[in-house]
Amino acid sequence: MGFALATPAIAQAETTLRMVAHSDLKVLDPVWTTAFISRNHGYLIYDTLFAKDADQNVKPQMVGKYETSTDNLTWTLTLRDGLEWHDGTPVTAEDCIASIKRWGARDSLGQQLMAAIGTMEQVDAKTFKIVLKEPFGLLLEALGKPSSNVPFMMPKRVAETDPFKQIGDYTGSGPFVFKKEEWKPGEKVVYAKNTKYKPRAEPPSMLAGGKIAKVDRIEWMAISDPMTAVNALIQGEVDMIESPVPDHFPILKADKNVELFGWNQLGSQIIMRFNHLHPPFDNVKARQAAMYAIAQEDFLRAQVGDPEIYSVCNAPLVCGSPHEKKYGDLLIKPNLEKARQLLKESGYDGTPIIMMQATDLLSSNQLPPVGKQALERVGFKVDLQAMDWQTVVSRRAKKDPPAKGGWNIFYTTTVTAGTESPAGNSFTSGGCEKAWFGWPCDPEMEKLRAAFARETDPAKQKELAVAVSDRVMDQAMYIVLGQYKAFGAYRKDRIEGWIPAPVPILWNISKK
Numbered sequence: 001m002g003f004a005l006a007t008p009a010i011a012q013a014e015t016t017l018r019m020v021a022h023s024d025l026k027v028l029d030p031v032w033t034t035a036f037i038s039r040n041h042g043y044l045i046y047d048t049l050f051a052k053d054a055d056q057n058v059k060p061q062m063v064g065k066y067e068t069s070t071d072n073l074t075w076t077l078t079l080r081d082g083l084e085w086h087d088g089t090p091v092t093a094e095d096c097i098a099s100i101k102r103w104g105a106r107d108s109l110g111q112q113l114m115a116a117i118g119t120m121e122q123v124d125a126k127t128f129k130i131v132l133k134e135p136f137g138l139l140l141e142a143l144g145k146p147s148s149n150v151p152f153m154m155p156k157r158v159a160e161t162d163p164f165k166q167i168g169d170y171t172g173s174g175p176f177v178f179k180k181e182e183w184k185p186g187e188k189v190v191y192a193k194n195t196k197y198k199p200r201a202e203p204p205s206m207l208a209g210g211k212i213a214k215v216d217r218i219e220w221m222a223i224s225d226p227m228t229a230v231n232a233l234i235q236g237e238v239d240m241i242e243s244p245v246p247d248h249f250p251i252l253k254a255d256k257n258v259e260l261f262g263w264n265q266l267g268s269q270i271i272m273r274f275n276h277l278h279p280p281f282d283n284v285k286a287r288q289a290a291m292y293a294i295a296q297e298d299f300l301r302a303q304v305g306d307p308e309i310y311s312v313c314n315a316p317l318v319c320g321s322p323h324e325k326k327y328g329d330l331l332i333k334p335n336l337e338k339a340r341q342l343l344k345e346s347g348y349d350g351t352p353i354i355m356m357q358a359t360d361l362l363s364s365n366q367l368p369p370v371g372k373q374a375l376e377r378v379g380f381k382v383d384l385q386a387m388d389w390q391t392v393v394s395r396r397a398k399k400d401p402p403a404k405g406g407w408n409i410f411y412t413t414t415v416t417a418g419t420e421s422p423a424g425n426s427f428t429s430g431g432c433e434k435a436w437f438g439w440p441c442d443p444e445m446e447k448l449r450a451a452f453a454r455e456t457d458p459a460k461q462k463e464l465a466v467a468v469s470d471r472v473m474d475q476a477m478y479i480v481l482g483q484y485k486a487f488g489a490y491r492k493d494r495i496e497g498w499i500p501a502p503v504p505i506l507w508n509i510s511k512k
Contacts, residue, residue: 015511016217017495019240019504020229023361024222025189026390028178029166031103034148034426034436035393036413043207043503044191044218045086045172046152049077049096050144052417053205054500058144061200061208062091062153062173064126072135079126082198085155086177093128097121098159100143100151105163107149108426111434112453113142137456138423145424146207146502147415175199175213175507189220204508206501214497214510224360233258233489239511240490242504245362246305252489259492262485264502267416269318270299270364270481271427272371275408276440278401280353280380285346287476292339293378294331296482302366303484310484316428316472319483321420322458323465327473331480339378352381353408356396358389363413367481371409396437410437415502416483422468423453427478438478445471 023037030042051061060066064080083091097120104110116136122128130139143151158169170178175197182190199210221238223229226245232238234255244252252258272290280286296312304310313319314331329335353375357368372382387395392410400406418424428449429435430442448471452464472478490498497509 014217015215016219017215017240017506017509017511018219018221018238019242019506020223020232020238021189021220022243022363023358023389024186024224025183025220026185027166027393028170030152031106031149031163032166033393033397035389036148037389038393039148039150040504041178041189042150042152043174044176044506045170045174045178046154047083047172047174047211048144048151048207049153050140051207052144052146053208055205056417057208058140059202059205059208061144062096073132075130075132075139076123077128077130080200083173084196085173086171086194088196089155090125091153091173092125092156093122095156095159096153097128098156099153102154102159102161102163103149103151107145107151108429108431108436109138109142109145109421109424109453110149110151111429111431112136112423112450113139115450116453135454135456138421138453141421141424146417148426173197175211176218186222188222191218192216204499204505206499207503207505211507213507218506226362230489233491236491236494239495240488240498242488243362243486244489246309246487249306249487257491257493258489261488261490261498263488263498263500263504264415264486265500266502267318267320267483267485268363268413269313269416269419269483270303270367271412271414272367272479272481273396273410273412273427273438274476274478275402275406275438276477277399278406278408279351280346280348281408283346283348284475285342286348289339289343289346289348289378290375290380291331291473291476291479292335292342293374293380294479294481295334295374296331296480298374299367299370299481300484302370303364309487310482313483314473314480316469316480317422317425317465318416318420321416323420323422323462323469325466325469330473334374336378343379348379350381352383354383354385354402354406356392356407356410357384357386358392358411359386361389361392363486364411367411371411399439411481417502421452422449422465428468428472430477440475440477442471442475442477445475445477 027033027038030038049062066077104114118133119131161167176191179190193213193216202209230248274281300310314327315324317323372384426436430440430445432441448468455461499505
């Protein structure tokens with residue numbers, strides 16, 4: 001009590017930013033999972049060696065300087081001054097080497113980078129070398145990857161955790177500190193300003209530049225009902241909603257104190273993901289049958305609603321990107337007769353497929369009922385199982401047969417930033433056990449992706465990217481369900497400084 005009264009003249013009110021996140025946070029390891037809620041958590045408490053700016057250029061972040069040998073096989077990276085972990089110990093080269101290795105075991109692009117690396121060695125406390133066995137044209141792009149999995153730097157003791165097991169120590173070096181003791185799953189997540197964080201001197205630009213924490217505290221509120229979240233914003237109980245549903249845009253626009261903000265103007269892509277390990281989708285004809293049953297706009301209309309926000313697009317590597325290739329009416333207009341014939345040829349025995357539905361994830365919760373109807377129309381039997389998103393995140397990692405706790409289909413959304421690159425697009429991986437959830441096993445695809453990562457000629461990269469797209473569609477590795485732009489909502493009378501990015505950035509935001 002005495003300390004609270006000791007300096008009343010200089011006491012200042014703590015500033016708290018309250019946001020309704022798109023999902024509840026239950027998995028705290030952003031390397032173990034690609035879930036965006038865990039990625040967003042990672043961006044608050046961790047930092048990266050490099051980051052992309054608003055012009056899509058990769059810029060140093062934790063790195064102060066770097067140089068390359070004349071043959072581009074040796075990269076020497078030196079950390080900038082003043083980097084500390086939240087526990088006060090300095091960030092070292094050893095920490096970064098261990099972090100790259102752990103991330104590289106899980107991430108699709110990271111796996112390709114690690115295959116090209118001969119050695120990583122410490123030069124001194126702040127400097128390390130990456131020595132490549134062969135040219136790798138995407139090294140900076142890999143270390144500056146903007147979305148899941150992000151190569152976040154962690155202390156060596158944490159980064160040495162088995163990549164396939166979750167970490168239990170959440171010490172980072174980023175602009176905010178995770179307050180584990182205040183974390184209440186299903187209610188709120190709390191972060192405090194890292195007062196020792198030294199931001200870069202450059203102005204913030206997307207994920208690069210100075211990360212300045214302008215509030216003392218951040219609270220993510222878990223409000224699963226969209227209308228309840230809208231009412232909380234209008235009544236001033238929260239400051240932001242990360243992703244309100246488009247149906248509520250008119251209500252939000254009608255409030256003079258609320259602003260809609262297109263924080264992810266590059267857009268997002270919606271995916272239907274198959275489990276390639278178990279019947280029926282271990283058979284390419286069953287996957288193709290599902291593909292020919294699909295009409296994208298049915299999904300987009302149900303999930304997004306507003307045609308001004310969404311766009312029909314069957315290009316696996318994103319419409320509007322340098323690597324765009326479209327495929328006629330495939331996924332645009334269903335071919336039910338062909339779908340039924342392919343399903344018959346696959347030998348499908350009528351066993352219900354388990355389709356997971358994340359009821360609380362506002363970016364995909366309306367997709368599964370549409371998918372169920374589309375697939376049942378051509379002869380599949382579908383067992384639609386409702387659960388929360390974090391249960392989907394945990395269950396999708398299971399390789400067990402569907403009847404024993406596994407799965408056949410789930411839906412997800414990814415930001416298009418990075419998805420246009422075959423090397424960085426996790427869905428395209430055919431790396432078997434190392435592939436993203438669903439575990440496609442396609443050596444031909446891996447050859448194409450590896451060649452793309454090594455290639456430095458843009459024209460040849462384009463040829464390889466097109467070949468990757470063709471392979472995705474030919475093998476029906478996954479189904480693209482279209483694209484849309486993400487909007488958030490905030491109290492413009494209360495906060496300012498929200499930076500556009502493929503991630504909801506909370507540094508640089510200040511309370512008025």
